[in-house]
Amino acid sequence: MTGPMVQFDNVFKRYGAHEVLSNLSLKVASGERLALIGASGSGKTTILRILMTLEKIEEGRVFVDGRPLWSPEMSSQSRNRREAHLHTMRKNIGMVFQQFNLFPHMTVLRNVTMAPVLNQGLSEAEATALAMDLLKMVGMDHKAKALPAELSGGQKQRVAIARALALKPKIMLFDEVTSALDPELVDEVLNVMRTLAAETDMTMLLVTHEMSFARDFADRVLFLESGRIVEEGPPRAIFSDPKQERTKQFLRKIVAAGLSI
Numbered sequence: 001m002t003g004p005m006v007q008f009d010n011v012f013k014r015y016g017a018h019e020v021l022s023n024l025s026l027k028v029a030s031g032e033r034l035a036l037i038g039a040s041g042s043g044k045t046t047i048l049r050i051l052m053t054l055e056k057i058e059e060g061r062v063f064v065d066g067r068p069l070w071s072p073e074m075s076s077q078s079r080n081r082r083e084a085h086l087h088t089m090r091k092n093i094g095m096v097f098q099q100f101n102l103f104p105h106m107t108v109l110r111n112v113t114m115a116p117v118l119n120q121g122l123s124e125a126e127a128t129a130l131a132m133d134l135l136k137m138v139g140m141d142h143k144a145k146a147l148p149a150e151l152s153g154g155q156k157q158r159v160a161i162a163r164a165l166a167l168k169p170k171i172m173l174f175d176e177v178t179s180a181l182d183p184e185l186v187d188e189v190l191n192v193m194r195t196l197a198a199e200t201d202m203t204m205l206l207v208t209h210e211m212s213f214a215r216d217f218a219d220r221v222l223f224l225e226s227g228r229i230v231e232e233g234p235p236r237a238i239f240s241d242p243k244q245e246r247t248k249q250f251l252r253k254i255v256a257a258g259l260s261i
Helices: 044-051 072-076 079-090 108-120 124-137 153-165 183-199 211-217 235-240 245-256
Strands: 006-015 018-028 033-037 059-064 067-070 093-096 171-175 203-207 220-225 228-233
Touching: 006 044, 018 044, 018 228, 033 044, 033 211, 044 059, 044 067, 044 093, 044 171, 044 203, 067 072, 067 079, 093 153, 108 124, 108 153, 124 153, 153 183, 183 203, 183 211, 211 235, 220 235, 220 245, 228 235, 228 245
Parallel strands: 033 203, 033 220, 093 171, 171 203
Antiparallel strands: 006 018, 006 059, 059 067, 220 228
Protein backbone atom coordinates (compact mmCIF):
# COMPACT_ATOMS: atom_id res chain seq x y z
CA MET A 1 0.00 0.00 0.00
CA THR A 2 1.22 3.49 -0.82
CA GLY A 3 0.45 6.64 1.13
CA PRO A 4 -1.76 9.48 -0.10
CA MET A 5 -0.53 11.70 -2.92
CA VAL A 6 -1.83 14.78 -1.07
CA GLN A 7 -2.29 15.16 2.67
CA PHE A 8 -3.35 18.14 4.80
CA ASP A 9 -2.94 17.70 8.56
CA ASN A 10 -4.67 20.25 10.82
CA VAL A 11 -4.00 23.14 8.46
CA PHE A 12 -4.88 26.72 9.32
CA LYS A 13 -4.69 29.57 6.81
CA ARG A 14 -5.44 33.14 7.86
CA TYR A 15 -5.48 36.57 6.29
CA GLY A 16 -5.16 38.80 9.33
CA ALA A 17 -8.05 37.92 11.62
CA HIS A 18 -9.95 36.11 8.85
CA GLU A 19 -9.55 32.34 8.99
CA VAL A 20 -9.80 30.85 5.50
CA LEU A 21 -8.95 27.25 6.44
CA SER A 22 -9.75 26.04 9.92
CA ASN A 23 -8.01 22.91 11.20
CA LEU A 24 -8.41 21.27 7.78
CA SER A 25 -7.37 17.65 7.35
CA LEU A 26 -7.81 15.68 4.15
CA LYS A 27 -6.15 12.96 2.11
CA VAL A 28 -6.19 12.42 -1.65
CA ALA A 29 -5.11 9.01 -2.94
CA SER A 30 -2.75 8.59 -5.87
CA GLY A 31 -4.79 8.70 -9.07
CA GLU A 32 -7.90 9.98 -7.31
CA ARG A 33 -10.06 12.68 -8.88
CA LEU A 34 -11.37 14.98 -6.14
CA ALA A 35 -13.94 17.74 -6.69
CA LEU A 36 -14.09 20.64 -4.23
CA ILE A 37 -17.43 22.43 -4.13
CA GLY A 38 -18.92 25.16 -1.99
CA ALA A 39 -19.83 28.83 -2.03
CA SER A 40 -17.32 31.54 -2.85
CA GLY A 41 -14.96 32.09 0.06
CA SER A 42 -15.30 28.55 1.42
CA GLY A 43 -11.58 27.83 1.01
CA LYS A 44 -11.62 25.73 -2.17
CA THR A 45 -9.15 27.76 -4.23
CA THR A 46 -6.96 28.37 -1.18
CA ILE A 47 -6.35 24.62 -0.96
CA LEU A 48 -5.09 24.61 -4.55
CA ARG A 49 -2.95 27.71 -4.05
CA ILE A 50 -1.30 26.16 -0.98
CA LEU A 51 -0.44 23.07 -3.02
CA MET A 52 0.96 25.29 -5.76
CA THR A 53 3.05 27.10 -3.09
CA LEU A 54 1.33 30.38 -3.95
CA GLU A 55 0.12 30.64 -0.35
CA LYS A 56 1.79 29.77 2.95
CA ILE A 57 0.03 28.23 5.94
CA GLU A 58 0.07 29.42 9.54
CA GLU A 59 -0.28 26.04 11.24
CA GLY A 60 -0.29 22.37 10.30
CA ARG A 61 1.46 20.27 7.70
CA VAL A 62 0.99 19.56 4.01
CA PHE A 63 2.53 16.56 2.27
CA VAL A 64 2.84 15.79 -1.43
CA ASP A 65 3.75 12.25 -2.44
CA GLY A 66 4.94 11.57 1.11
CA ARG A 67 7.26 14.57 1.27
CA PRO A 68 6.56 17.70 3.36
CA LEU A 69 5.47 20.67 1.29
CA TRP A 70 4.71 22.92 4.28
CA SER A 71 5.65 22.20 7.89
CA PRO A 72 6.60 24.16 11.03
CA GLU A 73 10.22 23.11 10.59
CA MET A 74 10.42 24.98 7.30
CA SER A 75 10.17 28.33 9.08
CA SER A 76 13.56 27.72 10.66
CA GLN A 77 15.27 27.08 7.33
CA SER A 78 17.13 29.76 5.41
CA ARG A 79 15.15 31.49 2.69
CA ASN A 80 17.35 30.03 -0.06
CA ARG A 81 16.97 26.50 1.25
CA ARG A 82 13.23 26.91 1.63
CA GLU A 83 12.82 28.28 -1.89
CA ALA A 84 14.95 25.49 -3.35
CA HIS A 85 12.76 22.93 -1.61
CA LEU A 86 9.54 24.53 -2.88
CA HIS A 87 10.95 24.77 -6.40
CA THR A 88 11.67 21.04 -6.36
CA MET A 89 8.21 20.20 -5.02
CA ARG A 90 6.45 22.40 -7.60
CA LYS A 91 7.77 20.16 -10.38
CA ASN A 92 5.27 17.52 -9.28
CA ILE A 93 2.28 19.87 -9.57
CA GLY A 94 0.54 21.53 -12.50
CA MET A 95 -2.22 24.10 -12.19
CA VAL A 96 -4.71 25.53 -14.65
CA PHE A 97 -6.18 28.88 -13.58
CA GLN A 98 -9.41 30.71 -14.34
CA GLN A 99 -7.76 33.35 -16.50
CA PHE A 100 -5.42 31.23 -18.68
CA ASN A 101 -2.24 33.23 -17.82
CA LEU A 102 -0.65 32.64 -21.21
CA PHE A 103 2.27 34.86 -22.20
CA PRO A 104 0.67 37.22 -24.76
CA HIS A 105 3.87 37.89 -26.73
CA MET A 106 4.67 34.19 -27.24
CA THR A 107 3.16 31.78 -29.72
CA VAL A 108 1.05 28.88 -28.52
CA LEU A 109 3.99 26.55 -29.14
CA ARG A 110 6.43 28.69 -27.18
CA ASN A 111 4.00 28.99 -24.27
CA VAL A 112 4.09 25.20 -23.97
CA THR A 113 7.81 24.61 -24.64
CA MET A 114 9.28 27.27 -22.37
CA ALA A 115 8.91 25.47 -19.01
CA PRO A 116 10.29 22.09 -20.18
CA VAL A 117 13.35 23.86 -21.62
CA LEU A 118 13.99 26.09 -18.60
CA ASN A 119 12.96 23.76 -15.78
CA GLN A 120 13.64 20.28 -17.09
CA GLY A 121 16.58 20.85 -19.38
CA LEU A 122 14.91 19.56 -22.54
CA SER A 123 16.39 20.61 -25.85
CA GLU A 124 14.26 22.83 -28.08
CA ALA A 125 13.67 19.87 -30.38
CA GLU A 126 12.59 17.60 -27.51
CA ALA A 127 10.33 20.28 -26.03
CA THR A 128 8.78 21.01 -29.42
CA ALA A 129 8.01 17.34 -30.03
CA LEU A 130 6.44 17.06 -26.57
CA ALA A 131 4.47 20.28 -27.00
CA MET A 132 3.06 19.24 -30.38
CA ASP A 133 1.93 15.91 -28.94
CA LEU A 134 0.16 17.71 -26.10
CA LEU A 135 -1.36 20.34 -28.36
CA LYS A 136 -2.68 17.57 -30.58
CA MET A 137 -4.20 15.87 -27.55
CA VAL A 138 -6.11 19.05 -26.63
CA GLY A 139 -7.02 19.76 -30.25
CA MET A 140 -4.78 22.82 -30.63
CA ASP A 141 -1.86 21.63 -32.78
CA HIS A 142 -3.25 23.59 -35.74
CA LYS A 143 -2.82 26.81 -33.71
CA ALA A 144 0.82 26.22 -32.70
CA LYS A 145 2.04 29.38 -34.45
CA ALA A 146 -0.81 31.60 -33.27
CA LEU A 147 -0.59 34.21 -30.53
CA PRO A 148 -3.00 34.06 -27.56
CA ALA A 149 -4.84 37.15 -28.80
CA GLU A 150 -5.88 35.16 -31.88
CA LEU A 151 -7.58 32.45 -29.80
CA SER A 152 -11.01 32.09 -28.25
CA GLY A 153 -11.31 31.67 -24.50
CA GLY A 154 -11.85 27.94 -24.83
CA GLN A 155 -8.80 27.62 -27.06
CA LYS A 156 -6.67 29.59 -24.59
CA GLN A 157 -7.75 27.30 -21.76
CA ARG A 158 -6.92 24.19 -23.79
CA VAL A 159 -3.44 25.61 -24.43
CA ALA A 160 -3.11 26.33 -20.71
CA ILE A 161 -3.91 22.68 -19.97
CA ALA A 162 -1.27 21.54 -22.47
CA ARG A 163 1.26 23.89 -20.87
CA ALA A 164 0.56 22.47 -17.41
CA LEU A 165 0.90 18.92 -18.73
CA ALA A 166 4.25 19.69 -20.36
CA LEU A 167 6.05 19.34 -17.01
CA LYS A 168 4.57 15.85 -16.58
CA PRO A 169 3.15 16.56 -13.12
CA LYS A 170 1.93 13.89 -10.74
CA ILE A 171 -0.88 16.19 -9.61
CA MET A 172 -3.09 18.49 -11.69
CA LEU A 173 -5.07 21.31 -10.12
CA PHE A 174 -8.01 22.89 -11.95
CA ASP A 175 -9.34 26.16 -10.51
CA GLU A 176 -12.73 27.07 -12.01
CA VAL A 177 -11.27 26.57 -15.46
CA THR A 178 -14.57 27.27 -17.24
CA SER A 179 -15.78 30.26 -15.21
CA ALA A 180 -14.30 32.85 -17.57
CA LEU A 181 -15.65 31.17 -20.71
CA ASP A 182 -18.75 31.88 -22.73
CA PRO A 183 -21.27 29.06 -22.18
CA GLU A 184 -20.84 27.64 -25.69
CA LEU A 185 -17.10 27.18 -25.09
CA VAL A 186 -17.37 25.32 -21.80
CA ASP A 187 -17.82 21.84 -23.27
CA GLU A 188 -14.65 21.96 -25.35
CA VAL A 189 -12.58 22.44 -22.19
CA LEU A 190 -14.54 19.89 -20.14
CA ASN A 191 -14.08 17.33 -22.92
CA VAL A 192 -10.30 17.74 -22.67
CA MET A 193 -10.50 17.13 -18.93
CA ARG A 194 -12.64 14.05 -19.52
CA THR A 195 -9.93 12.75 -21.85
CA LEU A 196 -7.26 13.38 -19.21
CA ALA A 197 -9.29 11.53 -16.62
CA ALA A 198 -9.81 8.57 -18.94
CA GLU A 199 -6.29 8.31 -20.34
CA THR A 200 -3.98 9.24 -17.45
CA ASP A 201 -3.45 8.17 -13.87
CA MET A 202 -2.70 11.65 -12.55
CA THR A 203 -4.14 12.77 -9.25
CA MET A 204 -6.55 15.63 -9.97
CA LEU A 205 -8.15 18.24 -7.73
CA LEU A 206 -10.97 20.23 -9.28
CA VAL A 207 -12.61 23.40 -7.97
CA THR A 208 -15.79 23.97 -9.95
CA HIS A 209 -19.33 25.29 -10.02
CA GLU A 210 -20.13 22.84 -12.84
CA MET A 211 -21.95 20.37 -10.61
CA SER A 212 -23.00 17.99 -13.38
CA PHE A 213 -19.40 17.76 -14.56
CA ALA A 214 -18.15 17.19 -11.02
CA ARG A 215 -20.67 14.39 -10.70
CA ASP A 216 -19.32 12.63 -13.80
CA PHE A 217 -15.63 13.49 -13.33
CA ALA A 218 -14.90 12.95 -9.65
CA ASP A 219 -14.29 9.85 -7.58
CA ARG A 220 -15.08 11.86 -4.45
CA VAL A 221 -16.63 15.24 -3.66
CA LEU A 222 -15.88 17.54 -0.73
CA PHE A 223 -18.36 20.25 0.22
CA LEU A 224 -16.62 23.04 2.12
CA GLU A 225 -17.86 26.02 4.08
CA SER A 226 -15.81 28.54 6.08
CA GLY A 227 -12.65 26.53 5.58
CA ARG A 228 -14.11 23.29 6.94
CA ILE A 229 -15.27 20.08 5.30
CA VAL A 230 -19.02 19.87 5.90
CA GLU A 231 -19.61 16.65 3.96
CA GLU A 232 -17.70 14.29 1.69
CA GLY A 233 -18.44 11.15 -0.26
CA PRO A 234 -18.98 9.66 -3.72
CA PRO A 235 -20.65 12.05 -6.19
CA ARG A 236 -23.87 10.03 -6.27
CA ALA A 237 -24.21 10.28 -2.48
CA ILE A 238 -23.40 14.00 -2.27
CA PHE A 239 -25.60 15.13 -5.16
CA SER A 240 -28.50 12.69 -4.79
CA ASP A 241 -28.66 12.04 -1.06
CA PRO A 242 -26.67 14.58 0.98
CA LYS A 243 -26.82 14.09 4.73
CA GLN A 244 -25.96 17.55 6.01
CA GLU A 245 -28.56 20.32 5.91
CA ARG A 246 -25.99 22.88 4.77
CA THR A 247 -25.12 20.69 1.76
CA LYS A 248 -28.80 20.39 0.91
CA GLN A 249 -29.23 24.18 1.10
CA PHE A 250 -26.25 24.75 -1.19
CA LEU A 251 -27.50 22.28 -3.80
CA ARG A 252 -31.02 23.72 -3.69
CA LYS A 253 -29.55 27.12 -4.57
CA ILE A 254 -27.68 25.57 -7.47
CA VAL A 255 -30.89 24.08 -8.84
CA ALA A 256 -32.79 27.34 -8.23
CA ALA A 257 -30.20 29.15 -10.32
CA GLY A 258 -31.08 26.90 -13.24
CA LEU A 259 -27.96 24.74 -13.08
CA SER A 260 -28.09 20.97 -13.27
CA ILE A 261 -26.61 18.55 -10.79
